[in-house]
Amino acid sequence: MNFEESPMFRGWAAPFRAELSSQDLxxxxxxxxxxxxxFYRVQPDFLYPPTHANDVPFNGDGHVSLFRFxxxxxxxxCRYVRTQRFKAQQAARKALFGTYRNRFTDDPSVEHLSGGTANTNLIYHAGRLFAMKEDSPPVQIDPHTLxxxxxxxxxxxxxxxxTFTAHPxxxxxxxxxxxxxxxxRGNGTDDVAFYGTDASGKVNWEAWIKVPYVGMLHDxxxxxxxxxxxxIPYTADLERMRQGHIHFAWDSSLPTWLGVMRRGGDGSDLRWYKGPLRCATHVMNAYEVGSQLFxxxxxxxxxxxxxxxxxxxxFDPTEAHGRITRLKVDLAEPAETYEMEVMYGEVCVLPRIDERYWSLPYNVGFAPVMDFTKPLDGARLSVTGLVINTWAxxxxxxxxxxxxxxxxxSSLQECCFVPRSRTAREGAGxxxxxxxxxxxxxCDLLVLDAEHLDAGPLATVRLPHRLRNGIHTHWVPDWVLPVR
Amino acid sequence: MNFEESPMFRGWAAPFRAELSSQDLxxxxxxxxxxxxxFYRVQPDFLYPPTHANDVPFNGDGHVSLFRFxxxxxxxxCRYVRTQRFKAQQAARKALFGTYRNRFTDDPSVEHLSGGTANTNLIYHAGRLFAMKEDSPPVQIDPHTLxxxxxxxxxxxxxxxxTFTAHPxxxxxxxxxxxxxxxxRGNGTDDVAFYGTDASGKVNWEAWIKVPYVGMLHDxxxxxxxxxxxxIPYTADLERMRQGHIHFAWDSSLPTWLGVMRRGGDGSDLRWYKGPLRCATHVMNAYEVGSQLFxxxxxxxxxxxxxxxxxxxxFDPTEAHGRITRLKVDLAEPAETYEMEVMYGEVCVLPRIDERYWSLPYNVGFAPVMDFTKPLDGARLSVTGLVINTWAxxxxxxxxxxxxxxxxxSSLQECCFVPRSRTAREGAGxxxxxxxxxxxxxCDLLVLDAEHLDAGPLATVRLPHRLRNGIHTHWVPDWVLPVR
Known part of the structure; x- marks a missing residue:
């Protein structure tokens, strides 16, 4: 196929494909x-048109942006990540990897290469910046040059x-x-391995477990x-992959399962709590109070x-409306299901927090919201068909x-919270x-006062070009990585 | 000022400012x-907003594009040319040079630096690629990396x-x-120096002459x-520059003067032929037959x-309509004026030829034309106010x-002829x-059969972004510079 054949790749959604540098936006x-x-972000951006018509936007090559404040x-x-896949395709001047996370559809010449696209998220830890895709190990990139x-x-x-998650x-x-x-242990296997690395980047914990069924574990x-x-029941099945389908299919006959276990242990304490059919990809935050987990x-x-x-x-678009929901289990109780409370009516995606509060009791979250009272004027929709016009x-x-x-x-991409200082109160920034x-x-980059979103942008940073809809973003403050 | 203050820098005319690379458009x-x-081209592209509100689009920093076929x-x-001016302004993160070719308006800190922008044209000769602006020496750039x-x-x-012309x-x-x-010998001086360099790039001719008045000599x-x-009477006057005006002013009280002299001589044979008031910046081609020059x-x-x-x-836009005009002098005759013949009714700019015929009798020219029967739908005009919708x-x-x-x-920028081979007949390509x-x-790059323009493009090469209106373009064939 070529790009023009698919609405996934036309107009705003067209791959951008350029690597560029601009001083003083x-x-x-x-x-x-x-x-x-x-401020780092990554967008999937196909260097070459997909080989298969059933391919999905999430299969694009990782293309990282850096705004240095x-x-x-x-x-x-912005630069492409030089994944093994990217380098092979760049040299061949065409796509060699097949449809989304399906190695059966790859060209035989790339059988021994990683298929990771590094297109989902970034994190900076122990002096290293990683670009990540959950089907492969992290790719380390230079935080200054990319x-x-x-x-x-x-x-x-x-x-x-x-594999390694895009959401460490x-x-x-x-x-x-x-x-x-x-x-x-490979596509379709029901193995999950947890890893911890200490503040210097050394692995200090590994534990292997099994999941009730093989489903997407994005976060x-x-x-x-x-x-x-x-x-959640985006299930992965080798037989379907052999038939040429993409990695996942939505199986609404399945329940959800919440697995909980101790950090630092061997996984033998793992408990599974059953829940109804749901789709939930991202965690805003989690914390524990006594024996209770939220x-x-x-x-x-x-x-x-x-x-x-x-x-x-x-597919039913209204069933796709996600709302911030608090899951709760009490590890001291014998319950076999988790509790759920829908916290807000807003339909949202891609929740974020003040990440100084990751894993801790917290009060402030952020997320892009679809405000259906303010519809987009015109037919240009985001790649998921959902139009984000609000940050909350x-x-x-x-x-x-x-x-x-x-x-x-206009529409909004993911938002990212930046604390005003190392010691600012939660959500001040x-x-x-x-x-x-x-x-x-x-595109523009917007800067809002996180405590006064309704006051509108403090600053608007203009780009002379489009950035495709990205997936995740990551802020690294000057006190962690001094800017040059 | 900032960019938003001037229509010269808004919408399509906004500076692009990014440097980028794309594989396989x-x-x-x-x-x-x-x-x-x-295929090289250059556009003026201000890295920083001009210091003076009277500044002109031609004062932008040279920003070179390379399409490698x-x-x-x-x-x-595409890359900015690292002129002395660019580097000083890049380091200062603001404009230091003042209004167009007026050193009196520069910041004192850049007094000893070249003010050249390298924003007008490119030429490849003797293994070197030059980016050029007529107010300064050429800037040599790498033909592969820019x-x-x-x-x-x-x-x-x-x-x-x-100084050195942008049209060698x-x-x-x-x-x-x-x-x-x-x-x-400096701004406002009436000195002109000719130079020849041999096929190896060594200077083999220099001759100094004086002009009747100090006017723009673009080509x-x-x-x-x-x-x-x-x-032509775009006159340059130091007193006006001291008052803060741009380098040139149009003085319609003056005639034009055509100066002709031998190549390789000392300039003492120079003869001036007078003509009526005209504006003419570019030469399509010239040749001699016996004692006659065309x-x-x-x-x-x-x-x-x-x-x-x-x-x-x-300013009267209709007076700005240029038409291909053949000037003629017979060096064997004592005439003190040149003859003129308007060859075509088409209103055009930026004429080009099959440059294998530079200096020789020739038959084929090309130029962007304003076809007033096909006006642009909408208000977005080119920076000069003239809309080019046709190549002829x-x-x-x-x-x-x-x-x-x-x-x-849509509208068209300059066109460039590419011969089909080293030995193809004139205009075949x-x-x-x-x-x-x-x-x-x-923008797109269009490829047409030069012998069948009316058949429309053979190929359309898509860019994911805008290129500002460029000035000149230059093709270097593979047999001159092998592509990597």
């Missing part, structure tokens, strides 16, 4: 003097799992980074003493990705929601992220 | 297998002129490159044995640049005009250049 308004650090200035660059340093990072050979988390108390790999929950996983996720009744096949029904702040103590909405010819300006085929 | 249609080589593939990159190699190239110290020409018989500098004519210059230029009755002040009248081929023997017109929501897609804020 134009700024409207005033950049806060204490906004100093590095110094007082009064923002410099920009040059690829290691296309298959295995934590000094200690990563035995063939850093314990703010210990400085430890915790993550996991699923389908850890996980970290608390002071526990980890938790929610198995896990906040955006949760929808049905499949949230129209391009992933559903086995039993037609959720103050859990008052269950208060404060919002910023863009105009109705800035909310930043990309806005798509459809009429101008361009 | 998307291609619609079929790239000709014999189109192998390097290999069989079936087009790779792209990295700047020498920010002040003086032909081994032989260039005594402080290569004699296809001898391989010699001929050029000149005007205001050669010149080269024939087998002669050079010619047309002095010089084909696009010529208009009045000023062609609305942003250059006129001393005696208000002029076959002089039959005075035949063949055209390609783009749709009415491709016409290539950039088309602005206003509705998509994007």
């Amino acid at each position: 134009e700024v409207e308004g005033e950049l806060p003097a204490d906004l100093v650090g590095s 110094t007082p009064g200035h923002v410099d920009f660059r 040059e690829t340093l290691d296309d298959y990072y295995t934590f000094d050979g200690k990563l035995q799992s063939l 988390k850093i314990d703010p108390i210990t400085g430890e980074m915790v993550g996991f790999g699923y389908e850890a 996980f929950a970290l608390t002071t003493n526990h980890v938790a996983l929610l198995v 896990i906040d996720m955006d949760m929808a009744p049905g499949s949230q990705f129209p391009f992933v096949p559903s086995l039993h029904e037609v 702040r959720f103050d859990h103590d008052q269950r208060k929601v404060t919002t910023y909405s863009c105009d109705n010819v 800035y909310l930043i992220g990309i806005v798509n300006r459809y009429l101008e085929d361009r | 998307e291609v619609e249609g079929e790239l000709p297998a014999d189109l192998v080589g390097s 290999t069989p079936g593939h087009v790779d792209f990159r 990295e700047t190699l020498d920010d002040y190239y003086t032909f081994d110290g032989k260039l005594q002129s402080l 020409k290569i004699d296809p018989i001898t391989g010699e490159m001929v050029g000149f500098g005007y205001e050669a 010149f004519a080269l024939t087998t044995n002669h050079v010619a210059l047309l002095v 010089i084909d230029m696009d010529m208009a009755p009045g000023s062609q640049f609305p942003f250059v002040p006129s001393l005696h009248e208000v 081929r002029f076959d002089h023997d039959q005075r035949k005009v063949t055209t390609y017109s783009c749709d009415n929501v 491709y016409l290539i250049g950039i088309v602005n897609r206003y509705l998509e804020d994007r």
Whole structure:
């Protein structure tokens, strides 16, 4: 196929494919003097058209952006991650890897290469910046130049799992980074391996478990003493892959399972709590109080990705509406199910927090929201068919929601919270992220006061070009990584 | 000022400011297998907003594009030229040079630096690629990476002129490159110095002359044995510069003067032929037959640049309409004026030829044309206020005009002829250049059969972003510079 054949790749959704650098992006308004650090984001961006018509947007090559904030200035660059896959395809000048996470559809010449695209998320830990895709090990990139340093990072050979999550988390108390790999012994396997690395990056924990069924495990929950996983029925089945289908299919006949176990243990204490059919990919945050565990996720009744096949029904956009939902288990109780409370009515995706509170009791969350009272003017929709026109702040103590909405010819990408200082109170700082300006085929980066979203942007940083809809973003403050 | 304050810098005309690289631009249609080589272009692109509100688009920093054609593939990159001016402003993170070619308005800190922007044209000669601006020496850049190699190239110290034209020409018989500098002893001086360099790049001719008045000398004519210059009344006056005006003003009280002299001589044979008031910046081609010299230029009755002040009248867009006009002198005759013949009715700019015929009798020219019967739909105009919607081929023997017109929501930039082979007949090959897609804020590169412009593009090479209106373009075939 070529790009023009699919609406997935036309107009705003067309791959951008360029690598670029800009000094001093134009700024409207005033950049806060204490906004100093590095804002990373990654978008899937196919270098070459997919080989299979059933391929999905999430299979694009990882294309990382860096906005470097110094007082009064923002410099920009974006680069493809030089994954093993990217380098092979770049040299061949065509796609060699087949449809989404299906090695049966790859060209035989790439059989022994990693198929990872590094297109989902970034994290900076122990002096290393990683670009990540959950089907493969992290890729280490240079935090200043975005040059690829290691296309298959295995934590000094200690990563035995063939995969590693795109959502590792850093314990703010210990400085430890915790993550996991699923389908850890290969596509379709029911093995999950957890890993911890200490503040210097050395692996200090490994534990292997089994899941009730093989489903997408995009994110996980970290608390002071526990980890938790929610198995949702984007199921992976080798037989379907052999038939040429993408990695996942939505099987609405299955329940969800929440697995909870101790950090640092061998996994033998793992308990599974059953729940109803739900789709929930991201954890806003999780924490424990005594024997009680609380896990906040955006949760929808049905499949949230129209391009992933559903086995039993037609995709229903209203079933895809996710809301922040608090899952609760009490480890001291014998219950076999988890409890659920829908915390807010807002339909949202991609929740974030003040990450100084990762794993800890917290009060403030953020998320892009679909405000259906302010529909987009025109037919250009985001790749998922959902139009994000609002960023919301959720103050859990008052269950208060404060919002910023863009105009109705624009839409918003993921938002990211930036603390005002190392010691600022929770949620005091800035909310930043990309806005798509459809009429101008361009993006801006917005800077809002995270405590006054409704006051509108403090500063608007103009890009002369479009950025495709990215997946996740990551802020590294100047006190962690001094800007050059 | 900031960019938003001036319509010169808004919308399509906004500076692009990014440096980028793209592998394998998307291609619609079929790239000709014999189109192998390097297509260079340069656009003025302000890195920082001008310091003076009266500044003009031509003062932007030189930003070079390279389309590298290999069989079936087009790779792209664009880079700023690292001029002395660019580097100083990049380090200061603001403009330090003042209004257009007026050193009195510069910051004192840059007094001893070249103010050249390298934003006008490129030429490849004797293994070197030059980016050029007529107020300063050439800047040598790497033909593969576009990295700047020498920010002040003086032909081994032989260039005594402080300036060098952006329109040197290569004699296809001898391989010699001929050029000149005007205001050669500094702003406002009436000195012109001609230079020839042999096929190895060594200076083999220098001659100094005086002009009747100090006016813009943007281009010149080269024939087998002669050079010619047309002095037009974009006059340069130090007193006006001291008052903060841009370098030039249009003085319609003055005539034009055509100067002709022998190549290789000391300039003492120089003869001046008077002509009526005209604006003519570019030479399509020139040649001699016996004692007769023919010089084909696009010529208009009045000023062609609305942003250059006129001393005696208000700018009149209809007076700016240029038409291909043949100037003629017979060196064997005592006449004191030159003859003129308007060859075609088409209103055009930026004429080009099959440059294998530079300086020689020729039959085929090309130029962007304003077809007023096909106006642009919408208000987005090119920076000069003139909308180019057509490329024309002029076959002089039959005075035949063949055209390609783009749709009415696009406009065309300069076109460039590419010979099909080293030995192809004149005008057999491709016409290539950039088309602005206003509705998509994007450009394409078009490839047409130069002998069948009316058949439309053979191939359309898609860019994911806008390129600002460039000035000149230059094709270097694979047999001159092998593509990597």
